[in-house]
Amino acid sequence: MIRGLLRTAAAATALLTISVFSAAQAADTLVWWDFLGGGDGVRMKALIDEFNKEHAGKIQIEATTLDWGTPFYTKVQTSTAVGQGPDIMTYHESRIPLGISTGSLSVITPEEMAASEIKASDFEPADWKAAQDADGKQYAIPLDIHSAILYYNKTLLKQAGLLGDDGKPKGFDGIANWDAALAKLTANGVSGLTFPTADNASTWRVFYTLLNQEDGVFFKDGKFLDGDNLDKATTAIAEMQKWVKNGWTPKQTEYAGSIAQFTSGKAAMMINGVWEVPTMVDLQKKGQLFDWGAIQIPTLYAHAATWADSHSFAIPDRKGNPLTPAKRKEVLDTIHWFNEHSLEWAGGGHLPAFNPVRDSDAFKNLKPNSDYASLAATAVFDPVTPLAGVASPVYDAAGNYAMPAVNGEMDPADAASQMRDDLQGQVQ
Amino acid sequence: MMLKSKRNELLAAAVLMAPFVIIYGVLFVYPTLRMVQLSFTNAPLIGDGKFVGLDNFIRLSRDRLFSTAVWDTIYFVLLSVIPSTIFGLIIALGVNRLKGWVQSVVLACFFLPYILPVSLVYRIWAWMLDKDFGIAQYAIAPFNGGVNISIFRTIPLFMPAVGLITVWWLIGFNVLLFIAGLRNISKELYEASALDGAGRWVQFTHITWPLIWPVTVLVLTIQFILQLKIFDQVYLFSDGGRADATMVMVQYIYKQAFQQNHGGLGAAASLVLFLVIVIFSVLQFQLLKTRGGEK
Numbered sequence: 001m002i003r004g005l006l007r008t009a010a011a012a013t014a015l016l017t018i019s020v021f022s023a024a025q026a027a028d029t030l031v032w033w034d035f036l037g038g039g040d041g042v043r044m045k046a047l048i049d050e051f052n053k054e055h056a057g058k059i060q061i062e063a064t065t066l067d068w069g070t071p072f073y074t075k076v077q078t079s080t081a082v083g084q085g086p087d088i089m090t091y092h093e094s095r096i097p098l099g100i101s102t103g104s105l106s107v108i109t110p111e112e113m114a115a116s117e118i119k120a121s122d123f124e125p126a127d128w129k130a131a132q133d134a135d136g137k138q139y140a141i142p143l144d145i146h147s148a149i150l151y152y153n154k155t156l157l158k159q160a161g162l163l164g165d166d167g168k169p170k171g172f173d174g175i176a177n178w179d180a181a182l183a184k185l186t187a188n189g190v191s192g193l194t195f196p197t198a199d200n201a202s203t204w205r206v207f208y209t210l211l212n213q214e215d216g217v218f219f220k221d222g223k224f225l226d227g228d229n230l231d232k233a234t235t236a237i238a239e240m241q242k243w244v245k246n247g248w249t250p251k252q253t254e255y256a257g258s259i260a261q262f263t264s265g266k267a268a269m270m271i272n273g274v275w276e277v278p279t280m281v282d283l284q285k286k287g288q289l290f291d292w293g294a295i296q297i298p299t300l301y302a303h304a305a306t307w308a309d310s311h312s313f314a315i316p317d318r319k320g321n322p323l324t325p326a327k328r329k330e331v332l333d334t335i336h337w338f339n340e341h342s343l344e345w346a347g348g349g350h351l352p353a354f355n356p357v358r359d360s361d362a363f364k365n366l367k368p369n370s371d372y373a374s375l376a377a378t379a380v381f382d383p384v385t386p387l388a389g390v391a392s393p394v395y396d397a398a399g400n401y402a403m404p405a406v407n408g409e410m411d412p413a414d415a416a417s418q419m420r421d422d423l424q425g426q427v428q
Numbered sequence: 429m430m431l432k433s434k435r436n437e438l439l440a441a442a443v444l445m446a447p448f449v450i451i452y453g454v455l456f457v458y459p460t461l462r463m464v465q466l467s468f469t470n471a472p473l474i475g476d477g478k479f480v481g482l483d484n485f486i487r488l489s490r491d492r493l494f495s496t497a498v499w500d501t502i503y504f505v506l507l508s509v510i511p512s513t514i515f516g517l518i519i520a521l522g523v524n525r526l527k528g529w530v531q532s533v534v535l536a537c538f539f540l541p542y543i544l545p546v547s548l549v550y551r552i553w554a555w556m557l558d559k560d561f562g563i564a565q566y567a568i569a570p571f572n573g574g575v576n577i578s579i580f581r582t583i584p585l586f587m588p589a590v591g592l593i594t595v596w597w598l599i600g601f602n603v604l605l606f607i608a609g610l611r612n613i614s615k616e617l618y619e620a621s622a623l624d625g626a627g628r629w630v631q632f633t634h635i636t637w638p639l640i641w642p643v644t645v646l647v648l649t650i651q652f653i654l655q656l657k658i659f660d661q662v663y664l665f666s667d668g669g670r671a672d673a674t675m676v677m678v679q680y681i682y683k684q685a686f687q688q689n690h691g692g693l694g695a696a697a698s699l700v701l702f703l704v705i706v707i708f709s710v711l712q713f714q715l716l717k718t719r720g721g722e723k
Binding site: 078101200201261404 | 581671
């Protein structure tokens with residue numbers, strides 16, 4: 001009995017010794033937090049596995065996926081305040097103003113970036129700037145540009161004579177042409193266009209796209225929808241309301257419902273995020289989808305513009321427990337590695353933020369991504385204020401005012417001015 | 429000698445109570461006091477703020493959204509507390525008349541929703557009521573001129589729908605409490621009254637109702653406190669929609685403190701809710717107790 005116990009104890013000690021020994025030899029661990037679920041999560045896990053394999057014995061990423069939106073940013077804020085948190089984390093560029101105001105983000109210096117071969121010239125200027133504060137200090141490095149795009153059913157467009165020989169829609173630019181196309185496509189129980197009209201974020205993306213196509217400014221110098229920008233906002237909301245009123249766009253459609261309307265052929269076109277591209281690719285692989293394509297949202301007003309955001313990488317500002325310079329170098333090297341390998345990330349529909357990858361032949365052959373890659377040059381990022389960005393008061397305001405107007409429950413002018421007053425009241 | 433043993437007794441009591449008092453003090457009293465203190469500052473979610481006196485409370489009294497939240501909370505309490513008590517009693521009366529395994533199966537059916545997490549409840553109902561593909565739309569559309577309607581994006585329908593779902597979800601617990609209460613009523617009372625020629629209705633109004641009253645008060649009070657703190661269902665069903673129009677108090681606190689980083693204002697709103705719950709539940713309990721006692 002006693003002998004047995006002794007033997008167990010000896011074995012345990014030996015095991016402990018071995019594990020301590022191997023831990024001493026093991027690679028550096030990078031603690032990683034992200035908010036990537038669904039297909040994005042699977043894709044990122046594959047990339048992390050590839051990274052870990054390539055860096056075996058040197059760096060190992062230990063990744064945790066947390067809840068998207070407000071819970072993620074609250075957790076980052078509370079943990080960094082007490083010196084806890086990850087070494088590296090994903091961050092929406094649109095939420096960087098919030099991260100700066102809550103002191104969650106650490107500044108990345110030009111010297112550090114240079115040491116890890118991260119160059120501003122490798123990114124679109126608007127995308128790069130969206131990760132900075134007003135003084136031009138860098139708080140994050142973008143990984144992708146994700147945006148809203150126009151998905152279309154080639155069969156239905158062809159029937160309506162709206163498909164060019166290149167397989168892309170023709171004659172959509174300008175309000176008159178666009179409206180005529182929607183009217184033509186709406187027939188036999190099929191709607192011309194669907195987007196999630198019961199979802200605040202989707203409503204915001206379409207609204208912000210149209211507003212920027214009119215050269216409208218949503219927020220500047222502490223003021224929301226200042227001057228004639230209010231009229232431009234009204235015009236944008238009224239246009240979206242018209243789609244619903246005329247029956248071209250189904251009203252009060254949930255996010256999943258909108259996708260189902262498109263994939264079941266009940267809507268000829270759909271505006272949704274690039275992240276739904278894998279949904280279409282997978283359905284088509286299974287032979288359950290018609291011939292489809294995706295392009296940049298057409299230019300309805302003065303010039304091309306599309307709402308966009310970026311998944312970026314940031315280093316948390318852990319109070320009293322900052323990352324050592326050596327660790328920071330490791331993190332930035334890691335970020336650069338992910339940018340160099342962002343072609344795989346593009347499989348999720350996203351556009352790589354890293355120009356060398358987006359300009360590569362491999363990406364140009366990636367369909368349909370390369371068909372809408374043109375939007376990167378005219379992408380407009382969310383207004384720079386802690387009140388804007390994913391799951392923000394601005395998104396809420398889009399749901400509280402623009403969305404009911406789009407569905408015909410409110411006057412567009414009232415919606416625009418109430419949205420302005422509500423948000424202005426939240427400026428401190 | 430007497431004095432010494434009394435002192436010993438006190439010492440023993442203090443030693444035995446200390447763990448509880450310390451834990452209670454550290455985990456409940458201290459944070460509550462800090463929350464009260466926070467409500468008089470302009471602190472963000474994390475970190476200290478400046479003392480601003482009653483500013484937060486003045487801001488609350490002027491905030492249209494906060495008054496919406498107060499009214500919606502009261503509305504929701506009315507929609508959920510009373511129906512779930514009445515239907516809980518009716519179902520319990522019915523189940524109580526059943527015997528053996530049939531009773532167990534029926535009781536289990538009513539209790540099953542209660543064990544579901546709120547996220548699942550949300551999924552089930554959002555799926556059934558979906559405007560385009562929900563199965564329940566076949567039953568609802570005829571009342572809307574044959575057109576499908578989005579229940580959770582049509583503001584007047586929102587609170588009644590969430591109230592109904594909440595009653596469906598939580599009623600099992602009330603049924604259980606009522607059944608326990610009904611089983612405590614002696615059968616002899618019913619037998620004696622039957623011999624005296626009392627019918628079912630007379631039996632209910634003169635025996636069951638007065639004797640079940642203490643349980644009814646308990647159910648009402650538990651439900652009342654629970655529903656004043658309503659958050660999950662309203663948050664989930666209004667997410668992505670016109671959240672402001674159906675805002676409830678805890679949701680307002682969450683929005684201010686966690687989304688907008690206004691720790692002080694969030695604390696002030698929490699304090700108001702805390703006082704509302706204390707005042708109303710004491711009032712309600714006293715009122716119902718005396719009324720029951722008169723019977």
